Amino acid sequence: MTMDAENRTTLQPLSHADAFETLSGSRISMVLTDPALPDNPIVYVNGAFEEVTGYKAGMAIGRNCRFLQGENTDPDDVKRLREALRDEQDCTVDLVNYRADGSEFVNRLMMTPVRADDGALRFFLGMQKPLAEVEDLLSPNAVRHAMREVQHRVKNHLSMIISLTRMYGRDAGDARDQFGQLARRIESLQVLYQELSNPERQRNMDTVSLGAYVSRLAAATQALDGRAGVTVNVDVEDAEARSDTAVHLGMIVSEILTNALQHAFVGRETGRIDLSVRTLPGQSLRITVSDDGTGMPEGVEWPDSRSIGGSVIAGLIRQLNGTLNVNTGAMGTVVTLDLSGVTEAT
Structure with a gap:
């Protein structure tokens, strides 16, 4: 008026x-x-x-x-x-x-x-x-609570699948290694899912923090495949990568760590493994896993392209435009993986 x-x-x-x-x-x-x-x-x-x-x-x-x-x-x-x-x-x-x-x-x-x-x-x-009831169902809190319940169920299902895979793998004879590799791949997906569903995340859900992801993955791998006398030290520079890239990277890191945990300290009770991730120019990464173990036996190659697991890992490295370098000797083994253009600009 x-x-x-x-x-x-x-x-x-x-x-x-x-x-x-x-x-x-x-x-x-x-x-x-x-x-x-x-x-x-x-x-x-x-x-x-x-x-x-x-x-x-x-x-x-x-x-x-x-x-x-x-x-x-x-x-x-x-x-x-x-x-x-x-x-x-x-x-x-x-x-x-x-x-x-x-x-x-x-x-x-x-x-x-x-x-x-x-x-x-x-x-x-x-x-x-x-x-009102309809408003409650559409409220941000209701959506968040529903998502939290879904996330909880997914994590439980993945844990059950991992347990079943490992259980059947114990009695699988010649296929035991394949079951172990499958379990580790599911574990890497589970850790990635936990990182993406972390309520503290404030970033784009299409990307994942490699620092948190690799650290969680190393802890999970050590818990499942490690020994009390072998320590795993993780030093990771934080960077963002697309979630599909992180899946492949996680599988590779899990395989490298598992190989060191299972084979680097044969006949020994103690040992040390160092995992580092460093950012390089051009949105690239360098992943280094070193151990102070006994070294790989003469004539042994890793990854072994004759095995299913080895060929899968070699394929993942190619998909990520990676270059793998393995140096081994009496003082231990150093595995270096350079990956080009895998991180996201921040």
Whole structure:
């Protein structure tokens, strides 16, 4: 509506008291907490809060808002809220809360700090909206929780497949090595999946951090194929690679490590393996695996192109435009793999 100049000059801004009284009567559930008091208790709720939760003001004031939480409240959602309160930041989160009668509802909580004129933190203001069932299903939290459940199931299935593969491989006779190679390839996929589904990741899901991925893979390989007296030291420069490239790279690293763990220390109880990954110009990598073992027997080549596993690894190296160099002797073996153009620009 358009108002003339005379009417505009007669308008008066609301006083703080009048504005607060107006907001108090709002149909939006609101709560104020005082972070200066122990445990950041509630110091005010409006009528809409009482209607939504079933708690009268006298039952809520003086308590921390966590009293609305219960069995099905997700700890990760609570953690996000606590971190925002700690950092004095705005936060919107969908929480499972409980009414006074014990009934459950999904509460979209929008929390923001309220500051004094000098910028000092005075209160936290929370506005609450109970979500309808359809809104709950479409909320970011619901999607995130569903994805977490799927990820958990996938990891369990991969672990079961690895266990079954190794179990059948023990009785497979001449095919035992092939079962072992298959298990290791599944393990490399499992580790990659764990890295891609890591909730701390903030990057493009098409790429993976090679530092974290290779470190996890080395730990998994050592746990499955290592011995107590053999140490594996990992020194990896972080770089990003496409996930399909990381799959191939992980299989190669797993095979090199496994070969060293199984064959480098025959007749010995102790040993050391060093794994390093270094970035090179041109978005390239150099992977080095060295051991202080007994060296490869004369006439033995690795990878052995006559075996299925060896031919697969040689093929993966070719696909990655890689160059493999193996130096072995009485002081141990050094395997160097140079890969061209495999990292992503950052």
